[in-house]
Amino acid sequence: MIPLRFLCALLPPLLAAPATAQAPRPAATRVALPWPDPPxxxxxxxxxxxxxxxxxxxxxxxxxxxxxxxxxxxxxxxxxxxxxxxxxxxxxxxxxxxxxxxxxxxSLSYAQFSPAFNEHYYESDEDGDGSVDAGPTGGFTWDGRASxxxxxxxxxxxxxxxxxxxxxxxxxxxxxxxxxxxxxxxxxxxxxxxxxxxxxxxxxxxxxxxxxxxxxxxPFTSKYDAWLRGQVQLTAAEDRGRQLFEDPDKGNCAQCHKSRPAADSLPLFTDFGLVALGVPRNTAIPANRDPGYFDLGLCGPERRDLADHAEYCGLFKTPSLRNVALRKSFFHNGVIHSLHDAVAFYAERDVAPQRWYPTGPDGKVRKFDDLPAQYWENVNEDPPFGGAPGDAPHLSPAEVDDVVAFLQTLTDGYKP
Ligand code: HEC
Ligand code: HEC
The missing domain is CATH 1.10.760.10 (Cytochrome c-like domain)
Structure with missing residues (x-):
C-alpha cells in the first residue's frame, strides 16, 4: 500500500506539467459533484x-x-x-x-511513508502476498500509536x-x-x-x-539509488554486503528492511512491521533504574490501547535504514552506539549472547534482560538470529563489515 503522495513524489515531470497543458473538459460531460470544484x-x-x-x-x-x-x-x-x-x-x-x-x-527521513497503524496488515507490494496477514504494522513512533x-x-x-x-x-x-x-x-x-x-x-x-x-x-539520492538507476557501480565490499543483506540464509535483513524496488516505489528499507528483537536493556536510561519498569512497546506503557495483548509485548516498529549511517544511537532504547555493533548484535544475539547481555551472579547470561520472561516467546528467531551459544554466526565478522559497507550506501546526497 503506497500512499498516493508517494507516487506523486516519484512523478515530478507529471506534476510539473503546467496547468494550461490540460485541455478543459467539455461542460456537457461533467458530472456535478456534491462538493465545490477543487481550486x-x-x-x-x-x-x-x-x-x-x-x-x-x-x-x-x-x-x-x-x-x-x-x-x-x-x-x-x-x-x-x-x-x-x-x-x-x-x-x-x-x-x-x-x-x-x-x-x-x-530518524524522520522516509518516515512519511508509514501507513496508518493496523493490527492486521495485508501487503499489496509486488513481492508481498496480498492474502497474508503481516500482523501489526505502521503508525508513527516506535509503538505505532500515532496514526x-x-x-x-x-x-x-x-x-x-x-x-x-x-x-x-x-x-x-x-x-x-x-x-x-x-x-x-x-x-x-x-x-x-x-x-x-x-x-x-x-x-x-x-x-x-x-x-x-x-x-x-x-530525496532518494543515495549511492544505492544511483546503483538502482544504473548510474554507478557498488564496490566489491558494498556489493557483497548487499547480497548478504538480501540472502534469506545469511543476513536476511531484507525480510523486514525491504531493499528492492516494488512495482511503484523505490525501496524504503522497512516494511513498517512491529517486531520483537529482544535488544539489551539500556542502563543509561534513567527510567530503567527502576527494575520493575519495562518499555514493552506495542503493549505499553506509552501505548495503552493494546495492553491486554501479551503477544504484542516487546514489539517495536521496524525503522527505515535509509540514512542509518548518520545515526549515533540505534534501536528503540539507543543501547547500541555504532552501526557495526548494531549489525553484529543480529549476528551474535543467539550464538554469543554473553557479548550483548549481562552475566548474573550465578554465572548465567541474562539474555533478553529488557523483557520479562513471559514475553520471550514473542522474540523473533528467524535468520540472522537462531543457533545455540558457541555455534557459528549467520554472519562472520568480515561479513558484518560488508553489511555495514552496504548500509553506508543508503545515505542521501551521494555525488559520484
Ligand atoms: C526531546 C526530543 C524530541 C523533540 C523535541 C521532538 N521529538 Fe520527535 N521523537 C522523539 C522521540 C524520543 C520519538 C520516539 C517516541 C516514541 O516512540 O514514543 C520521536 C518520534 C517522532 C516521530 C515518529 C517517527 C516514526 O518513524 O515513527 C515523528 C514524526 C516526530 N518525532 C516528529 C517530531 C516533531 C514534528 C517535533 C516537533 C513538534 C518533534 N518530533 C520533537 C524525540 C523528540
Ligand atoms: C524480523 C524483522 C527484522 C530483520 C530480519 C532485521 N531487522 Fe533490523 N530492525 C527490525 C526492528 C523491529 C528494529 C527495531 C527494533 C527495536 O528497536 O527494538 C530494527 C532495527 C534495526 C537497526 C537500528 C536502526 C535505528 O534507526 O535505530 C539497524 C541498524 C538494523 N535493524 C539493521 C538490520 C540488519 C543489518 C539486518 C540483517 C542482518 C536486520 N536489521 C534484520 C526488524 C528486523
Missing part, C-alpha cells in the same frame, strides 16, 4: 509550498517549546537524518530541559519531558504574538487565533506537510 492546480501547489515553508519555520523554532530552547530539530537534526546530533540514548526536555525521555529519537504525522506532532509539543507545553492554548497564545502569526493568518484565516483548536490543528498540519516534503525528507 486550480497552480493555486493548490502554491498553498502546499506556503504551508511547507511555514512547517519548516515551525520545525526549527525553539519558541514552540515551553523552555524556549527546544525545537523539533533539536532532537531531529537534519544533518543526522533528522535524529540527534549527540550520542545520548535519550534526549533532555521539559520546561527547564532537566527531564529526559525513555526512548531513542528515531498520522499530525497526531504524532501533538505528542512532543505536549509531553512533559519533551517540549512541555501545558496545553494547546499555551502554544497558540505564544504563536499569536510571534513571527509566524502572519503566515498562519494568511493560510488559515485572519481569525484563526480566535479558535485554539483550529490554530493548533493548523500548526500540526503545517508540521506534517513539511515532513512530507520529498526534497527534504525523501
Amino acid at each position: 486550480p492546480v497552480a493555486e493548490s501547489r502554491a498553498r502546499v509550498a506556503a504551508i511547507t515553508a511555514l512547517g519548516r519555520d515551525l520545525f526549527f523554532d525553539p519558541a514552540l517549546s515551553a523552555s524556549g530552547r527546544e525545537a523539533c530539530a533539536t532532537c531531529h537534526d537534519p544533518r543526522f537524518g533528522f535524529s540527534p546530533s549527540n550520542a545520548d540514548p535519550v534526549q533532555p526536555g521539559g520546561a527547564t530541559l532537566e527531564q529526559v525521555g525513555t526512548r531513542a529519537v528515531p 498520522r504525522a499530525r497526531d504524532q506532532a501533538r505528542l512532543p509539543l505536549l509531553a512533559a519531558n519533551e517540549m512541555a507545553n501545558a496545553s494547546p492554548a499555551a502554544v497558540v497564545t505564544r504563536l499569536a504574538a510571534g513571527p509566524h502569526a502572519a503566515a498562519l493568518r494568511a493560510l488559515y484565516g485572519q481569525d484563526v487565533f480566535t479558535d485554539t483548536t483550529r490554530a493548533f490543528d493548523a500548526v500540526l498540519e503545517a508540521l506534517e506537510v513539511f515532513q512530507q516534503d520529498p526534497a527534504t525528507f525523501a
Whole structure:
C-alpha cells in the first residue's frame, strides 16, 4: 500500500506539467459533484509550498517549546537524518530541559511513508502476498500509536519531558504574538487565533506537510539509488554486503528492511512491521533504574490501547535504514552506539549472547534482560538470529563489515 503522495513524489515531470497543458473538459460531460470544484492546480501547489515553508519555520523554532530552547530539530537534526546530533540514548526536555525521555529519537527521513497503524496488515507490494496477514504494522513512533504525522506532532509539543507545553492554548497564545502569526493568518484565516483548536490543528498540519516534503525528507539520492538507476557501480565490499543483506540464509535483513524496488516505489528499507528483537536493556536510561519498569512497546506503557495483548509485548516498529549511517544511537532504547555493533548484535544475539547481555551472579547470561520472561516467546528467531551459544554466526565478522559497507550506501546526497 503506497500512499498516493508517494507516487506523486516519484512523478515530478507529471506534476510539473503546467496547468494550461490540460485541455478543459467539455461542460456537457461533467458530472456535478456534491462538493465545490477543487481550486486550480497552480493555486493548490502554491498553498502546499506556503504551508511547507511555514512547517519548516515551525520545525526549527525553539519558541514552540515551553523552555524556549527546544525545537523539533533539536532532537531531529537534519544533518543526522533528522535524529540527534549527540550520542545520548535519550534526549533532555521539559520546561527547564532537566527531564529526559525513555526512548531513542528515531530518524524522520522516509518516515512519511508509514501507513496508518493496523493490527492486521495485508501487503499489496509486488513481492508481498496480498492474502497474508503481516500482523501489526505502521503508525508513527516506535509503538505505532500515532496514526498520522499530525497526531504524532501533538505528542512532543505536549509531553512533559519533551517540549512541555501545558496545553494547546499555551502554544497558540505564544504563536499569536510571534513571527509566524502572519503566515498562519494568511493560510488559515485572519481569525484563526480566535479558535485554539483550529490554530493548533493548523500548526500540526503545517508540521506534517513539511515532513512530507520529498526534497527534504525523501530525496532518494543515495549511492544505492544511483546503483538502482544504473548510474554507478557498488564496490566489491558494498556489493557483497548487499547480497548478504538480501540472502534469506545469511543476513536476511531484507525480510523486514525491504531493499528492492516494488512495482511503484523505490525501496524504503522497512516494511513498517512491529517486531520483537529482544535488544539489551539500556542502563543509561534513567527510567530503567527502576527494575520493575519495562518499555514493552506495542503493549505499553506509552501505548495503552493494546495492553491486554501479551503477544504484542516487546514489539517495536521496524525503522527505515535509509540514512542509518548518520545515526549515533540505534534501536528503540539507543543501547547500541555504532552501526557495526548494531549489525553484529543480529549476528551474535543467539550464538554469543554473553557479548550483548549481562552475566548474573550465578554465572548465567541474562539474555533478553529488557523483557520479562513471559514475553520471550514473542522474540523473533528467524535468520540472522537462531543457533545455540558457541555455534557459528549467520554472519562472520568480515561479513558484518560488508553489511555495514552496504548500509553506508543508503545515505542521501551521494555525488559520484
Ligand atoms: C526531546 C526530543 C524530541 C523533540 C523535541 C521532538 N521529538 Fe520527535 N521523537 C522523539 C522521540 C524520543 C520519538 C520516539 C517516541 C516514541 O516512540 O514514543 C520521536 C518520534 C517522532 C516521530 C515518529 C517517527 C516514526 O518513524 O515513527 C515523528 C514524526 C516526530 N518525532 C516528529 C517530531 C516533531 C514534528 C517535533 C516537533 C513538534 C518533534 N518530533 C520533537 C524525540 C523528540
Ligand atoms: C524480523 C524483522 C527484522 C530483520 C530480519 C532485521 N531487522 Fe533490523 N530492525 C527490525 C526492528 C523491529 C528494529 C527495531 C527494533 C527495536 O528497536 O527494538 C530494527 C532495527 C534495526 C537497526 C537500528 C536502526 C535505528 O534507526 O535505530 C539497524 C541498524 C538494523 N535493524 C539493521 C538490520 C540488519 C543489518 C539486518 C540483517 C542482518 C536486520 N536489521 C534484520 C526488524 C528486523
